Amino acid sequence: MKDKTISASLIYRKIEGKLSAVEEERFEAWLKEGWEHREYYERMRRMYQQENVQEVETGEIQEAWVVFEKRVQGQRRIERRQRWVWVMSAVASVAIVICCCWFVYYRANTEQKLNVAVQKIVPGQYNAVLEMADGATYQLGEQQYFLQERTGNQIKVDSTVLSYLPVNNKSGLSQDIVYNKLSVPKGGEYRIELEDGTKVWINSASRLRYPVVFSGNIREVYLEGEAYFEVQREGDRPFIVHSGEQKVTVLGTSFGISCYASEANDYTTLVSGKVKVDFERGKQSFVLEPGMQVAYNKESGVAMERKVDVAEFVAWKDGKYIFKQKRLEDILSTLSRWYDFEVFYRNEDVKDVLFSGELRRFDDFSYLLRLIERTSDVKFVIDKKVVQVMR
Incomplete structure (x- = not known):
């Protein structure tokens, strides 16, 4: 699936000419995906240039004062009989310089304050923390590198995605079930490709706990918050997502889950394929077809199935x-x-x-x-x- 999003920090680094070759290629691909992308980039670039203009104008204020001070010093060498006329002229110059400086400074300072007020709340970016089973943590979202799991797996870390490289021969790996956690803070998002090829888009303020290698007859992960799954089909080995009070079982499909602790309802929305959603409380069970959703009220413990426009619930990943x-x-x-x-x-x-x-x-x-x-x-x-x- 084509990645249709890009981080604000990457755009700023593009404006400053600091992108790597890989990031430059990704940026150009994003720019060509639609006119709205180019329009957004141009607006960001203009805002950046306005900030630099304000810095120059503030510097010009100081330069004006240097010129004024030299002028005053020059008056002291004027003959006594001309001093009165020159002093009055200097006073007038002072007034003009002060007014001009005040105007430039006020305008720059006001505009800067407005920009700061707007920019304090900015879009999120690709950002996550990987917590490995041995307690090691890694900040994700900028650099590209490889990690080696103690199980023998290799992990590729990119600025937008964490990928567990396919294992051709699992017999040589440790058979212990080792769980890692991927946490995405507020103002962030990230993507992970699990060892079986399943892709997961993780939204802000969310966490996914998953095994480094799936073993046994089932594949199980644990979600807090919101994520979108594209599950790799593997014969009769189901993929199970535990989130809040619900258990979602699939064989190969695309669906979204939202289960934020602060929200009154949890949602499971099916885009393609088929999933089974079970709730321990009330012993409720649903089998969803594409375009259907289960909404679960955590206070009453009642779950309801309904037909929805799935884009309303999963478009965030695009x-x-x-x-x-x-x-x-x-x-x-x-x-x-x-x-x-x-x-x-x-x-x-x-x-x-x-x-x-x-x-x-x-x-x-x-x-x-x-x-x-x-x-x-x-x-x-x-x-x-x-x-x-x-x-």
Whole structure:
């Protein structure tokens, strides 16, 4: 599957001319995937250039003062009979220089403050922490290198994906079940390719616990948060995802799971294939067809099956958010995990305002808020990392 997203830090490093050959190739491929990618890059580049212009203007203020000081020193050598005229001229020059400096400084400082206010809440990027069974941890998301598991497996680490290289002969590997953890913080996302070829996109504030090598008659992983799975079919050996109070069993299929502890409901959404979803509480069981979803309410313990537009629940992995008559509180909760901010509601009733729209995951955050403001009766105020919501 083509990777349709790119990190904001990679774009900044492109503007600064610091990309490696591999990153340059990836950036060019991303740029050619659609006109909206080039438009977004150009907007980022203009913002970057404006920041540099502000720095120059601040330097010009200091330069103006140096010129003024030299001028004042020169007045001291003027003959006494001309001093009064020159002093008055100098005073006028001082006033002009001060006014000009104040104007330039005020404009630069004001614009800089506005930019800082906007940029404090920025899109997330590829970022994760790998915790190995022996306790070693690795920060992922920038460098490319290889790791060797004590089981004998090799791991390829890229800026966007962690890949367990295929093992042709498993008999030479340790048969002990060794679990690793991949944790993605708020404001991050990452992808992993497991030893069996299964691909998993892991969303912000999520964690996947998985065996380095699958052994036995089943393949089992454990999820906290949200992820999208493309499971590699392996005969009669099922793939099982444990998440919250549900167990999802598949043979080979594509589906999404959302099971954040802070959310009232857990969701399993089937894109293709077939999955079985079991809940220990209430002994409930569902077999899903493509386009179907199970929503489980954690308070009541009741699960319900329904037909949905799957894109609304899994489009995040392709760099988009799709909302259809979604409550504002739910929308901001989703966005807060990616943009890493807190929300304060001045009016409780605004939580139930409904919004429909398609947002791009790597867009400037203030731009997304303006889109919501234009189509609903709400206002937003950004204060550092807090978004205030009001009528």
